[in-house]
Amino acid sequence: RKEVEQDPGPFNVPEGATVAFNCTYSNSASQSFFWYRQDCRKEPKLLMSVYSSGNEDGRFTAQLNRASQYISLLIRDSKLSDSATYLCVVNGGGSYIPTFGRGTSLIVHP
Amino acid sequence: EAGVTQFPSHSVIEKGQTVTLRCDPISGHDNLYWYRRVMGKEIKFLLHFVKESKQDESGMPNNRFLAERTGGTYSTLKVQPAELEDSGVYFCASSQGLAGVEEQYFGPGTRLTVT
Numbered sequence: 001r002k003e004v005e006q007d008p009g010p011f012n013v014p015e016g017a018t019v020a021f022n023c024t025y026s027n028s029a030s031q032s033f034f035w036y037r038q039d040c041r042k043e044p045k046l047l048m049s050v051y052s053s054g055n056e057d058g059r060f061t062a063q064l065n066r067a068s069q070y071i072s073l074l075i076r077d078s079k080l081s082d083s084a085t086y087l088c089v090v091n092g093g094g095s096y097i098p099t100f101g102r103g104t105s106l107i108v109h110p
Numbered sequence: 111e112a113g114v115t116q117f118p119s120h121s122v123i124e125k126g127q128t129v130t131l132r133c134d135p136i137s138g139h140d141n142l143y144w145y146r147r148v149m150g151k152e153i154k155f156l157l158h159f160v161k162e163s164k165q166d167e168s169g170m171p172n173n174r175f176l177a178e179r180t181g182g183t184y185s186t187l188k189v190q191p192a193e194l195e196d197s198g199v200y201f202c203a204s205s206q207g208l209a210g211v212e213e214q215y216f217g218p219g220t221r222l223t224v225t
Binding site: 004031032034042043044045046049087091095096097098099100101102103 | 114143145151152153154155158166168169201208209211213214216217218219
C-alpha cells in the first residue's frame with residue numbers, strides 16, 4: 001500500500017461546479033498535512049495547510065479525518081484558473097520528511 | 111524577495127556522463143531539500159540539508175548521487191555516471207522551519223533527460 005494515495009483523475013468539471021478530492025495516508029502517526037497546487041510544468045506551490053479542526057480559505061475547504069486517515073479538499077464555484085494538479089503532502093510521522101501523493105488532476109471547462 | 115532558483119532548467123546528457131544541478135534557496139532558509147519526480151510517479155524525497163549539514167539522505171538512490179551545500183547557501187546535486195533511470199524532474203525546495211511542519215518553497219525544477 002502506498003504511503004499517500006490520491007485518485008489521479010482527471011476530474012473534468014464545468015465552471016461553477018463544486019468538486020472534492022480525497023487523499024488517504026497509511027501512517028497513523030502522521031502529524032502535518034498540506035495541499036499543494038502544481039500547474040503544468042511548474043513547481044508545486046502551497047495551497048493550504050490542513051488542520052485538525054479543518055480550515056477554509058475562500059472557495060477552498062480542507063478537512064482532516066484522523067479516524068479514517070484521509071484528508072479532503074473541497075473547491076466551490078470552480079474557476080477555469082483552478083485547472084491544475086493538486087498534490088497531497090503528509091509528513092511521515094516520526095520524521096519530518098514530506099511524503100507526496102501522485103496528485104489529482106482537475107480540469108475546469110467553460 | 112527572490113524565490114528558489116535552479117540551474118539548468120533542462121539538461122540532456124548521454125548515459126555515463128556527469129551532470130551537476132544547482133539550487134539557490136531563499137535567503138535565510140536553513141532547510142534545503144532535493145526531490146525527484148520520475149514521469150508518472152509521485153515526487154520523492156532525496157535529501158535534506160540544515161545549513162551545510164546533511165540531516166537526512168535516506169532518499170538518495172545510490173552512490174552515483176552526491177549532494178553538497180558548502181557554506182550553507184546554494185546546493186549542488188551531482189549525478190556521476192548518469193543512467194537512463196535518472197531521467198526526471200529534480201526539484202529543490204527551501205523552508206525556514208522543517209518542511210514537514212511548515213510551508214516549503216519549490217524551485218522551478220531541472221528537467222534531466224539521460225539518453
